[in-house]
Amino acid sequence: MHEWALAEAVVSAASKLAGERGLGKITLVKIKVGELQQIDLEVFKFALSQIAEKLLPEAGFEISVERAEFRCRACGRTWRFRGEELDPEIREAIHVIPEVAHAFLRCPRCGSPDFEVVKGRGVWIESIVGEKSG
Amino acid sequence: MIDPRLSVIDERLGRIKRLIAVASGKGGVGKSLIASTLALILSEKGFRAGLMDLDFTNPSTHLILGAESAYPLEDKGVVPPKVRGVSYTSISFFTGGKPSPLRGEDVTNAFIEILALTRWGDLDYLVIDTPPGMGDALLDLLRLIKRVGFLVVSTPSRLSLETIKKLIEILRSVRAQVIGVVENMASAEMKSIRGEVEELGERYLGSISFDPEVEEAIGNPDKLLGIRFAEDLRKVADKLV
Numbered sequence A: 001m002h003e004w005a006l007a008e009a010v011v012s013a014a015s016k017l018a019g020e021r022g023l024g025k026i027t028l029v030k031i032k033v034g035e036l037q038q039i040d041l042e043v044f045k046f047a048l049s050q051i052a053e054k055l056l057p058e059a060g061f062e063i064s065v066e067r068a069e070f071r072c073r074a075c076g077r078t079w080r081f082r083g084e085e086l087d088p089e090i091r092e093a094i095h096v097i098p099e100v101a102h103a104f105l106r107c108p109r110c111g112s113p114d115f116e117v118v119k120g121r122g123v124w125i126e127s128i129v130g131e132k133s134g
Numbered sequence B: 001m002i003d004p005r006l007s008v009i010d011e012r013l014g015r016i017k018r019l020i021a022v023a024s025g026k027g028g029v030g031k032s033l034i035a036s037t038l039a040l041i042l043s044e045k046g047f048r049a050g051l052m053d054l055d056f057t058n059p060s061t062h063l064i065l066g067a068e069s070a071y072p073l074e075d076k077g078v079v080p081p082k083v084r085g086v087s088y089t090s091i092s093f094f095t096g097g098k099p100s101p102l103r104g105e106d107v108t109n110a111f112i113e114i115l116a117l118t119r120w121g122d123l124d125y126l127v128i129d130t131p132p133g134m135g136d137a138l139l140d141l142l143r144l145i146k147r148v149g150f151l152v153v154s155t156p157s158r159l160s161l162e163t164i165k166k167l168i169e170i171l172r173s174v175r176a177q178v179i180g181v182v183e184n185m186a187s188a189e190m191k192s193i194r195g196e197v198e199e200l201g202e203r204y205l206g207s208i209s210f211d212p213e214v215e216e217a218i219g220n221p222d223k224l225l226g227i228r229f230a231e232d233l234r235k236v237a238d239k240l241v
């Protein structure tokens, strides 16, 4: 479960951001999670709440998942990620490092490994909401 | 939108005393063999040593260490498995031996992911094997890990020497630390590059002979540590610690 590592990253980035913007407290962090990351949302939410307890005690977290979409650079075909059709081991590998999708997935039209992840990769902080200190 | 992974990298590497990237610009000069064996030697000396393979499209340290079956533990991140005492990480854990052709953007993303997830814990040394060329891996290394020192590898060939001169120039221009130059695959027939290295104002850390026993020892750390190659590299390692 590396959801914890990602949750730590989110909390650490959000509190740095709060510092930069002079926010005394953060009330909401909006997070976008790429489907390719195949994050267990329950674990992720739990990890966020645990880690945030000290650093961002008033923060709520809003998480949205973005579907993963690929585009072949060779022939232009676009297609969607279908994690449920993959071997558990392969899913696990892509879960840890999404780029290894290039070792296992091919363009359904031309067979090329040269595809781009157009959407649905990574974990992003979309916005934070807080209150100015002092 | 903000990529939160970048904000934990320093913390993840925070308990590593020294980071050494083995680089050359030139391909096939022995970077992977030196990086892997150096990590084994440091561990043998009693240091807490780690090895990170940064050659994502052509990893080879797992073959050198015979670590094809090693797999990390997922525990609030990725905990590197130990291979003969060395904390080890490579993309090969996750590609299952399949080719993974990656463009620059993917190389960068995979690197950031590994840096953000890996829990190295306390280490005295982290050795980093780098791919050939002066491309994404080198630029990302310089951008993401500020305190890395470079151990530059060259063969006695002029072609290799010219390449490391360019690498050193780049490293100097960004004020990266050049630890020194190791001459690999030295032989009696070839003139040493020691003079040229010293003329450049860099430290010549020693030469490693071409050792026909290397091939047999690949995949077997014990054997690797027992051959001439390792004996020569130990003298280099003594100058690093």
Ligand SMILES: Nc1ncnc2c1ncn2[C@@H]1O[C@H](COP(=O)(O)OP(=O)(O)OP(=O)(O)O)[C@@H](O)[C@H]1O
Binding pocket: B026, B027, B028, B029, B030, B031, B032, B033, B034, B055, B060, B130, B131, B132, B184, B185, B186, B208, B209, B210, B211, B212, B214, B215, B218, B229
């Ligand atoms: N001192 C040596 N004596 C004999 N063989 C050597 C020596 N050093 C390296 N080799 C061999 O040379 C080949 C290239 O070594 P290695 O893969 O470590 O180079 P590299 O610089 O990492 O290559 P790349 O640029 O492709 O990553 C390997 O087969 C390795 O076993």
Ligand SMILES: [Mg+2]
Binding pocket: B031, B032, B033, B055, B060, B129, B130, B131
């Ligand atoms: Mg190599």
Ligand SMILES: [Zn+2]
Binding pocket: A072, A073, A074, A075, A076, A077, A107, A108, A109, A110, A111, A112
């Ligand atoms: Zn295609």
